[in-house]
Amino acid sequence: MDRTQKSELVAELNRTFSESGVVVVTRNLGLTVAQSTALRVKMREAGASYKVAKNRLARIAAEGTSYTTISNLLTGPTALSTSADPVAAAKAVVEFAKTTDKLEIVGGAMGDTVLDVNGVKALAELPSLDALRAKIVGLIQAPATKVVQIVQAPAGQLARVFNAYAEKDAA
DSSP, X not given: OOHHHHHHHHHHHHXXXXXOSEEEEEEESSOOHHHHHHHHHHXXXXXXXXXXXXHHHHHHHXXXXXXXXXXXXXXXXXXXXXXXXXXXXHHHHHHXXXXXXXXXXXXXXXXTEEEOHHHHHHHHHSOOHHHHHHHHHXXXXXXXXXXXXXXXXXXXXXXXXXXXXXXXXXX
């Protein structure tokens, strides 16, 4: 890899760090190509990315971003999982790590906040941003639905009373 390729990689990683809501650092302990491909597919489906980069270049790219705190996690054969949604990358990595012992979660960061292994696992248990948005919309719509039901209830009761009187008079 020559200097221009390295500088392009550093710039790309720096841009990724700037746009990410979370960075999860994993250690590869002999993942096969098929396993690595399956992990990348899972990450893409979750809206996240998975990159293997040289630790030195990743440290340089992290400088000037809020992810400078992950520098001490970058030792050995590591990879970076990133996503704009703070939960997506963590959830995909934790789910994949359950299926194989060849992927070890080292830690990560959410901005300036450093996460250990348990922090990443706790983050993975949270609902995604889309799920939280759906819950909020549901909570906002619920009172409106109840108001409509309450307003319609007296009219329905009156209709049943009038129907009962009509049936009584007809009999």
